[in-house]
Amino acid sequence: MKYSIWIEAEEWVEGQWNIDGDNTDAIVTFEDGSRWVASFFTYRNIQTLADKNKQTGECLHGKYLWGSDMVLVDECSRKRIEEVVSHLIMSGEFEVVFSRCEEEHIDLA
Template sequence: MTNTPYSVWIEAEQWEQLWNEDDDNTDVVVRFEGGSEWMATFFTYQNIFSMAKKNEETGECLRGSYFWASEMILVRKITRIDIEVVIKNLLADGTFESVFKLCED
């Protein structure tokens, strides 16, 4: 998989409003040549704090007592460049398939 060409789709790039690269989250899909698609959600560290505060106010997740997300990747900033660097690193060190989830039909 390391040398297989792929493309990266970032949900936030489809939003009408700009996202906050320091305090946001977005789904990311990696499509490999040959058809397999893998998904993960990128969160900024700050976004976890912001979501915990929101949950405390709304009552979700036991009033902010916990937070969870499947296929979660924490990053300092959410930019295309930062996301692509993380993906390349995960592919290079062999952990991509442990972090991203294979999207099945």
């Protein structure tokens, strides 16, 4: 089945997306109209978030971190996200990793 991938970070102001140290949501839309979402985090971004939380007091001062539909990657680039999505579809794990979106809650603008 054909699909397209929308990546939130591609909507950011140019220069704000650091593929080595960021996180971004990705929505996969299949030709049947179904949409699925996951959040891609780089390993470096996890450390950055933990360090920030230690300073701000969030998440018990950095003692834990969670994200819904979290996928950890070495880099948060379109190429890597496409590669992971393709692999998850081929391996049959896509619906385990991604969550189906409710249509009324999606704003891709």
